[in-house]
Structure formats: C-alpha cells, structure tokens
Amino acid sequence: MKFDQISSKENPLFKELRLLQATGSKGQKARLSSGCALLEGIHLVQTWVGDPALETLFTSELGLQNPEIAEAVYAHLEMFPQTRVYELDSSLWNLLSDLINAPHIAGLLKLPKSALTTTQSIASLDGDVVVLDRIQDAGNVGAILRTAAAAGFTQIVALSGCAHLWSTKVLRAGMGAHRLLDLYEGWSNQQALSAITSPLMAATADAEQDLFNLKCELLKPVAWVMGSEGQGVSEDLLAQAKGVSIPIDPRVESLNVSTAAAICLFETVRVRRG
Template identity: 85%
Template sequence: MNFDQITSKENSLFKELRLLQATGSKGQKARISSGCALLEGIHLVQTWVGDPALKTIFTSEAGLKNAEIAEAVYSQIEICPDTKVYQLDSALWDLLSDLVNAPHIAGLLELPKSSLVAAQSLANLDGDVVILDRIQDAGNVGTILRTAAAAGFTQIIALSGCAHLWSSKVLRAGMGAHRLLDLYEGWTNQQVLSAVTAPLMAATAEAEQDLFTLKQELLNPVAWVMGSEGQGVSDDLLAQAKGVSIPIDPRVESLNVSTAAAICLFETMRVRRT
C-alpha cells in the first residue's frame, strides 16, 4: 500500500505537528486551536487503534518494517478506512520526537468535546471527580490521570494553571489512561463550585481530619482536590472543602502530589470494597 510522503521539515503538516508538541502556552494554544493532540510512540497509538478520533497516522519506511507498528497502522485502516497515513522521511523523526531511538509512529488525535467545551455549558457534574488545582508538572499530572483511571475515577477537572492534559509529556505519563477518562480543562474555582455536586475533599497537610478515619464520607460520591506542588489547594476551594490529611512521619515535610492522589483515591476504593 502506498502512502503519501512527507520529506521536508517545511511541509505545512509537519510544522503543525511540531507546534502540537510545543511546551507551555504555545503548545496548548495550538492543540486547542486545531482540536488535536499528537500521540507519540507505539503504546499510545495502539491505545486508540479502532477509534475514528485517531484521524491520521505518521510512520516511515523503516517503521512499517516493524511488525508491531505495521499491525497498528493496518488495523486502524481496516477498522477506520478514512484514517490518513503519511510516511515521513526517516531524517524527520529526529526533529519530531525528543525520545531516544523513538519508534517511527505517531498519531493525530481529535480531542474529545469535553476538553474543548466551556464549563459554562455544563449544568451539573455528578458523581466522583478528581480536581487538579494548578498542578504544573506534566509528569505529576499524567501520573494522576493514570492512577485515577486505575481507581475508577473517570471525571477529571484541570483548573486554569495546570499542565495541559493533552501535552506530549502528560500523554506519555498517562500511558493511555486518557482514553478511559472524561477530561475537562481550563475551569475556574467558581465553575467547579457551581457544577460539581459531590462534596469537596481537599488533600492538605494542615488538616486535622485523618484520611484513614474517613468511612461514611467515602461511600458516597466525592470530589478529591489535589493542590499545586508549591502552594497546595487554593484558599477559595479550601474554604468550601473538607480538609483531609495523610498521616506521615513528622520528619518528612510532605508527599509528592501524585503519591498523595494515589493514596486518597485507592483509600476511597478500599473503603467502598469493605
């Protein structure tokens, strides 16, 4: 099967891919403007094989000689025949990916509407929620998404100031969890307080309430708020939430936010299973 070739870094589509990879506000603006994110690597592409949201696949002549890559490409075409496939010149892969010895496969994914729709259009958001309050490290954000999916928390709200949920680094750290989640971005504190119906539980070191003494509160839907690495949960949300602390050795000042999220979410799961 012959695929269209991209041989120059000046190609307009290739330039678009580079923009989607950009860090910070530049990349976020490009992803929101185009409504697309870039999936890098075989694992992420495999996660979305069979989904029409995987609009375009990029590989190379060398990539198609890899059995795993070839299977992903041809499976996607068979299930979703409208998928477009491009072969990039091998030299372009070093410009496209910052991964060492990156496999020659990437995908252009159409973002779900929940990531693009304004919060004002939602009347209520019922059930369990995880709220990310200005968490800026992409690795932490992706790890929390992966943990939330594993713990059965499928609704995630990222407040303004968070690392973009569809950035390359967050996608890699999420390891495919994005496909299992309903992701909402760019919300304000007030929008959270207006739309989220579950009671807010804020993980904070200063709280008197011990996580492991919670029982009845965790049996019903809950909205866990995880605060930024440096500042913690914002005062506005903290004022409306029940503060919950994780007991740790007093010689240790605090936990990494992704570790704290894992403990809170899996303790919620444990309580509901007993």
C-alpha cells in the same frame, strides 16, 4: 502499500506536528486551533486503534519493519480506509520526539468537542470527581489521570492554571487513560464549586483529619481536590472542603502530588470494598 512521504522539516504538516508538541500556552493554542492532539509512541497509538478520532498516522520505512507498528497501522486502515498515513524520513524522528530511540509511530487525534473550549462547564457534576488545582507539571497531571482511571474516578476537572490535559506529555504520562475519562478543563474555582455536588476532600499536609480514619465519608461520592505542587489547594476551595492529611514521617516535608492522589483515591476504593 505506498504512503505519502515527508522528507523535509519545512513541510507544513511536519511544522504543525512540532507546534502541537509545544509546551505551555503556545502548544495549547495550536491544539485548540487545529482541533487535534499528537499521540506519540506505539502504546498510545494502539490505545486509539479502531477509534475514528485517530484520523492520521505517521511512521517511517524503518517503523513499518517493526511488526507491532505495522500491525497497528494496517489494523486501523482496515477499519478506517480513509485514514491518512505518512512516511517520515527517519532523520525527522529525532526532531519530532524527545524520546531516545523513539519508535517511529505517531498519530493525530481529533479532540472531543468538550476539549475544544477551555471554559466549558456544566450546570451539575454529580458523583465522584477529581479536581486538579493549578497542577502545572505535565507528568504529574498525566500520572493522576492514569491513577484516576485505574481507581474508577472517571470525572476530572482541571482548573485554570493546570497543564493542558491534551498536551503530548500529559497524554504520554496518562498512558491511554484519556479514553476512559470525562475531562473538563479551564474552569474557575467558582465554576467548580457551583457544579460539583459531592462533598470536597482537599489533600493537604497540615489538616487534622487523618485519611486513614475516614470511613463513612468515603462510602458516598466525593470530590478529591489535589493542589498545585508549590502552593497546595487554593484558599477558597479549602474553605469549602474538608482538609485531609496523609500521615507521613515528620522528617519528610510532603509527598509528590501524583503520589498523594494515588493514596487518596485507592484508600477510597479500599473503604468501599471493605
């Protein structure tokens, strides 16, 4: 099967891919403007094979020699023959990906409607929630999304100031968790406080309440609030939340926020199973 070729870094579509990869507000603006996010690597592409939101695939002659990549491309084409597939010149992959020896496979994913505005909110958000308060590191955000999905916490609210949930690095760190989650981002603190009906539990180092002494509180729906790497949870959120600390060796100042989230979420799972 013959696919369209892209051989120059000046190709308009290739330039668009590079923009979608950009970090910060530049990349977020490009993703919201185009309505697409870039999936990098075989695992992410495989996650969306069979989903009509995966509208375009990119590979190379070398990539199609990889049985795993070829299987993903042709399986998706069989289900959605209208999918556009482009073969990039192998030399372009080093410009497209910062991964060493990156597999020659990527995809353009049509964003869900809920992702196309960063001010989306709803009147009421019931049940378990994870609130991300100005967490800026894309790796941490993606790791928390992956942990939340594994723990069964499917509602995520990313407050204004967080890394964009659909950025390439967050998607990569999330390892496909996005497909399992309901994602809301760009909310103000007040929007979150107004919409979330479950009691807020804020993970914070100096709280008197020990995580492992919580029992009854975790049996009902909760909203875990994880604060920014440098500043922790916002004061106005803390004022409405129960502060909860994870007991650690006093010689260690704090835990990485994604590690703290994993401990809190899976302690919730453990209590409920008990």
